[in-house]
Amino acid sequence: MEIANVWLQSGLPALIRGVKLVPKQHPRFKNLAYYEEGKQGRAFHLVQPSNKREWILKKFTSEMQPERSYVVSVRSLVPKSICFQAASKRIVLTPEDIKPGEGIYSSGELSKWLDGTILMPKMPGTSWQNVSKEIRSGALDLSMSKRVSFARSLAEAVVEMEQEGCAHRDLSHESVLLDLQENIVYLIDWDSLFHGTLYYFKNTPAGSQGYMPQWLGDQNKWDSRKSWNRKGDRFALAILISEFLLMNQESPSFYDGAMYSQEMFGNTQHPFFLKVSESLGRISESLHDLFRQTWNSTSYDDCPDPLKWKEALEEIKVEESASEQGKAILEFDEGEEIASSESSSSSSKAYWLLLLLALVPLAIWFLNQPENQRFFSTSSANSQKNEPVRKNSEPLQVIKNEPVPVVKNTEPPQVLQPDNTKTELVPVTQVNSPGTPSPIVMPQKYLIKVMYVDTDLKMKIDGQEILLNKNNTAEVQIKPGIYGMEMTFSKVILERETVKKGSSVTSEAQITFDKNENIIIQINRSEGTWQQTNTP
Structure with a gap:
């Protein structure tokens, strides 16, 4: 920590992997490098002075440091979709990655301190932990269309991970970021990853409280070996989806933002579980059934396949205004390594x-x-x-005989007051204009x-x-x-x-x-x- 502060107070950038970076100052304390504390270490916020782009530098504590081969392997094992970029674009630093130069801060202590740290671009979005706090306080009114989009994005991410034979193993309100502009999620904190080619290490976390199933143990002893498999995200997926869809100002808060306590899990007659199930049933019968199956499960094999969550969420049609619509704009990097992104001259x-x-x-x-x-x-x-x-038309869709229900973009179902929430269903109507001439398409x-x-x-x-x-x-x-x-x-x-x-x-x-x-x-x-x- 002392070294990061000395680096900040020097006023000079360090040249790391060809990128000039400086620590970000703490918003409240002068001359103190800004970092966030996590289960495995600290995440320092760095800034690229030329373009104000932000980066994250993860420094493990000595007790939670995985083997270097494990940390290096993570990047190549995760899927390549946009929501996994915190893992696929990260670099494990060595002393050789720090270069001296004129107007550059460098020292033997800095090189040693950076050895084994993880440098990655800061992902867009806000943690679900902070978003849920804004919802509870009434500062943020999250539309149902956005809630469904985030739930679907997370389900798609877990589907991809299982297809690639891996699991995050620590999905929680801290490790899921919500991009409120593009309506997608980003996953961070990848150093509990399971993959068939990786060896289990005893100090790997079992997960986060409020998102771990009851069969992993209790707060006195969590057995992380039980979550060491590619289905290890299925329970947390169900919990997060229910939070995305139902969180409101009346929702309880445990462990600094989770909607459930560990003591609730496994109790099929818990009043809060019954209210959540009823509220999910108002949105979709499939969601109700999948959530109950998860809650009643005794192993990851009993939990629903994430593909079923994805399909159930895709069946929900929500009317939204044009201002709420968003799509991810991807920037596909041609290079395999993080390179300098300094600005071009005028x-x-x-x-x-x-x-x-x-x-x-x-x-x-x-x-x-x-x-x-x-x-x-x-x-x-x-x-x-x-x-x-x-025809310049929408993509082909499966057409059913019955009309598709459309959920009006209303307030999210009230978990604690389910009787006050109503969902209006209207049939979808297609409007054709056969007499309108087709414009010239370029x-x-x-x-x-x-x-x-x-x-x-x-x-x-x-x-x-x-x-x-x-x-x-x-x-x-x-x-x-x-x-x-x-x-x-x-x-x-x-x-x-x-x-x-x-x-x-x-x-x-x-x-x-x-x-x-x-x-x-x-x-x-x-x-x-x-x-x-x-x-x-």
């Missing part, structure tokens, strides 16, 4: 601006030449001759990101092969619409909690290009299927 910006202005007319002329009007062309007439006619640029860790991935859109870079990302120019896409990849096989690479499989489905310029593709390597996850 002369460089001017150069690129002039170059852009010069190239735009040339590009327009080029694209309008007859010999260049092919698959990804700007000629609507040529496209109509060579391609099947496609090709747009799209960035396709496939969440896949191996390098054997192949992609075709309407029979045309699309080249992918090493991060399984491709940029295409195409007219908005629905297209057929073919993906070839290798499956995975889970044997005794160990993930093995299986045979190659080709899966065909439809991809939608619309106003969202970032296309995210999730691959289910266990089932050999894929789906687009960011459709409207």
Whole structure:
């Protein structure tokens, strides 16, 4: 701690992995480096002076320090989706990562102190712990549409982790961040991770109070070995989903923000459990059943599959205003390591601006030449001759005979006063305008990101092969619409909690290009299927 304060008081940045960083000053105490205390150590807040970008530096306590091989392995074992970036983009530092230089703070003590620490970009969003405090105080009114979005995002994250053979093992109000603008969650605190290739270490946490099942023991002795499996997030998932959907000003608070106490778990007749079950039933019968199954479980195997939570949440249709709608805007990094993100000089910006202005007319002329009007062309007439006619519509959805219920965006169900909460159901009505002429549709640029860790991935859109870079990302120019896409990849096989690479499989489905310029593709390597996850 002394070293971090000396670093701050020097007024100079340290050069770490090519990035200039300084400790962030405590908001209340001058000359004190700002940090947050956790179960395994301290998380120091760092700032990049050139662009004010924030970073987190995790320093373990000596009692909770995992083996270095474990800490280094975490990055490569988690899924590559956006909500896992706190793990996939982190770096375990060595003394060689700190470089001296003019106007740079460096010392032998700093290099030694930083050895074994974890440097990672600060994730967007606010912890569920702080969001729930604002809800309880009445400072924040979280709409039902946002609540469902956060619950669905968390369920999708647990589905992905189980498919990759891993578990976070410490999901709680502290380790889940809510991005209130984009309506997605980010997961942090990854140093309790389970994976079949990792060895169990005895000082690993069993979880957090208020989110651990009763079969792990009690506060006198938690048995972390019982949560050391890939299903170790299932109980906490159910608890967090119920909190997301039902938290209000009347909700109880335990352990600095959790809605449940450990003593409640396992008691099927507890009054609070009965009220929560009833309130969830007002939203969805499926949610009610899944929550009761979790509450009555005696092992992780008894808990519902996270895919069932995801499917139940997807069935809930919530009307929302345009101002509440949000989608994640991804920035896909081409590099595998954290690199310097210093700002470009003003002369460089001017150069690129002039170059852009010069190239735009040339590009327009080029694209309008007859010999260049092919698959990804700007000629609507040529496209109509060579391609099947496609409607610029929403992605295909399963159509049921009965009308889909739509939950009005009302106050969240009152957990402690369930009789005062009512859910209005109205049928969905589709409005068509067949007489309206279709506007001319121009090709747009799209960035396709496939969440896949191996390098054997192949992609075709309407029979045309699309080249992918090493991060399984491709940029295409195409007219908005629905297209057929073919993906070839290798499956995975889970044997005794160990993930093995299986045979190659080709899966065909439809991809939608619309106003969202970032296309995210999730691959289910266990089932050999894929789906687009960011459709409207």
